[in-house]
Amino acid sequence: MVRTFLAIDLPAEQKKILEKIQNRWKSFRAGIRWVPPDRMHLTLKFLGDINTFQLKQVIDTTRNICSNHSSFNLSLGAAGVFPGTRRPRVLWIGLTGDTRDLILLHDHIEEHLAAIGFPPESRRYSPHLTMGRVRSSRQISRLIDAVYDEQIRSAPFQVSEVTIYESILTPESPVYTVLDRCPLACS
Ligand code: 2AM
Numbered sequence: 001m002v003r004t005f006l007a008i009d010l011p012a013e014q015k016k017i018l019e020k021i022q023n024r025w026k027s028f029r030a031g032i033r034w035v036p037p038d039r040m041h042l043t044l045k046f047l048g049d050i051n052t053f054q055l056k057q058v059i060d061t062t063r064n065i066c067s068n069h070s071s072f073n074l075s076l077g078a079a080g081v082f083p084g085t086r087r088p089r090v091l092w093i094g095l096t097g098d099t100r101d102l103i104l105l106h107d108h109i110e111e112h113l114a115a116i117g118f119p120p121e122s123r124r125y126s127p128h129l130t131m132g133r134v135r136s137s138r139q140i141s142r143l144i145d146a147v148y149d150e151q152i153r154s155a156p157f158q159v160s161e162v163t164i165y166e167s168i169l170t171p172e173s174p175v176y177t178v179l180d181r182c183p184l185a186c187s
Helices: 012-026 053-066 099-115 140-149
Strands: 002-009 033-034 041-050 073-081 089-098 130-132 157-161 159-167 175-183
Touching: 012 033, 012 073, 012 089, 012 130, 012 140, 033 053, 033 089, 041 053, 041 099, 041 159, 053 099, 053 175, 073 140, 089 099, 130 159
Parallel strands: none
Antiparallel strands: 002 041, 002 159, 033 130, 073 089, 073 157, 089 130, 159 175
16 A cells, blocks of 8 residues: 655745745744655645555546646745644645646546545645644744744746655654656646
8 A cells, every 4th residue: 555645846946945934933942843844845635545556547647637737836825824823733834826727736636536536625625835733832822923924935936747645654754755747738
């Protein structure tokens, strides 16, 4: 079985910006498990454990969907917390730019993967980059104020492929391995 998810990778320049923001947030010394910037990605669909036959179907389906979608541009957007400030669990950064293209791509992936047996998410898709996960309430309210005050500026980056990842869980942190890269059509 392969623990699989589909994601959009970020260019090095955006990861640098995210690292700088994260370093500012780290200075609050709150109880957060931080996502290392080199591992940050925009999840499109988490599939969990699938077998090798299903993986082949997922690769074929995703490649087919991507070949029918043009590449598009995104920029880093405002920061926030999930599910809300009263019980924060995830600190995230959002996206701006061609978000309609992103949602369309996501919806097609949901629809076509549902047709091969992967149930669609019941929750609405909220595209986000997870920066950290809350582990304790230590210093959390000061950090949350800083999250909402964050002014994020980034140049647009082109999204030109969807990456299929394997996620291997280890006691320290998950290890992600690229299984396939599915190119989007040229825009
Ligand atoms: P997150 O950033 O919102 O936590 C790999 O685990 C990726 O799949 C993570 O980035 C995570 O998104 C996403 N994901 C979505 N649902 C998940 C689940 N039930 N278990 C683990 N990861 C999940």
